[in-house]
Amino acid sequence: MGWIGFAIRITKVDQGVYVIEISGLRKTYRSRTGSVVAVDGVDLSVGEGEVYGVLGRSGAGKSTLLRCVNMLERPDAGTVRVGDVELTGLTGKRLRTARHGIGMIHQHFALLSSRTVAGNVAFALEVTGTPRAERKARVAELLELVGLTERAGAYPAQLSGGQKQRVGIARALAARPQVLLSDEATSALDPETTESILRLLLDLNRRLGLTILLITHEMTVVKRICRSVALMRDGRFAESGTVAELLRRPGSELASGLFPLGGPAGLDGATVVDVTVSGADADAPIIAELARRFDTDVRILGGAVETLATTRAGRWRLALPGTPQDNTGALEFLRSRGAEVEVAS
């Protein structure tokens, strides 16, 4: 398939087709002082064209998890399938070939300092055995794709962090992979540069149908581009699902992380409720409607309306005068308008 053919493939998230399927993954590091379980039984399925984020603090095991996907780390147990290939059983040439189909970008970019921007991208093509004659044109295409055509002759040391990561992305896409693994790709970048890299990733996801599995400790990354997210803690997934699902899940840690609600959880003489809406409902004037219909002096204690990757979502903490019983009708109304309502007090 040519690059053009690849580029016009339509992005479609199909829940039925998993591009990455991990099950029962386990990895323990042994040292003289004892052993550390880095990944402790993780199951993970990433659909075609999906952007999946694994969020967690450092030491949660997310980096090990990601490195197990392309066998940079050998898992102790469990299986990893990418596309049609079961990777855990592969070694040597067959593993190397399978790795061509899995691009990876790195926190500290991991570029060859001795090669120019074009040379770094060409390196990936050399590795995959692209004939010399085709390399030049392909390098130009890839640099165009990430917007670095003008910097082709520069060395990495002469680039800004964002530009370096763009080279990393171009290099990762050289072999036309189905999947891109992102290892804290924006963690070394400032907020504006992070934003531009995330925008590029989202754009590639849409234009090329590229499936992205990323790990990060930054909630903004999840907010900005992930359709699905998992929270990793002590080597396990504490919680996972699509962002839309999580927002509607009562007591979801990820939901409150995505949308931290300010304001007191209790208020004398009032019923405090957390209201979550997503999709088209997020922009509907439901609070105004609520106030008008029930003639109630509703107060907004905290909240926001935001775009999460592709879905619009809103979350508010409201205070309604009276007891929960007094407000049964109002709460019913909110639910009827597609809102997830949780009574805080």
Next chain:
Amino acid sequence: MTWSEVFELLGPASRETAWMVGVASLFTAVGGLLIGVLFVLTERGGLLPAPPLNALLGLIVNLGRSIPFLILMVSITPFTRLVVGTSIGTDAAIVPLIVGAVPFFARIVETALHEVPGDVVAAATAMGAGRGTIVGKVLLREALPGLISGFTITIIAITGYSAMAGSVGGGGLGAFAIDYGYNRFEGKAMTATVLVLVVFVQLVQMVGDFLARRLSHR
């Protein structure tokens, strides 16, 4: 001894030193690179982990490094005779020079290769690069400026060793300086030797620095 007499003898002595240092450097480059690369490959977590082989290499390198050159030279005389058929003269001096310098350079190679960030190697591995590609196009190429700086130091060390070799029958500038400058109190001979050596070391260092700088894009 007149200056013209000094120069008459200095010419051949310099050529002998250049020959010894040149040939020894060449073999040292090959041997040191080989052992240095093998050392890095076989270490724990390396591309070809083999801890026993790694430990053995480390032992050999340390052994070579811990014996003072003068003692090394005279202690391997039987080996030298086996290789070049004689234990005196410039060719005989080349053997201990190589034996002494290879472990020295191997350590330098190891250090230079360790300077290449691990995530660059991981990135190449993730792309599906094989070991040969990683060694040739990533490790050695990325470490090249450091390798050249290290090789410059090695050539200069070999030059120093060669003067020592000269004092015990190895020929070259060392022999000239000892025979004429020291034993016959010929100040001019000593001065000339020192000057030639200073200029030679300067030149080597300048070329080495220039190349290292040209190749480094860090």
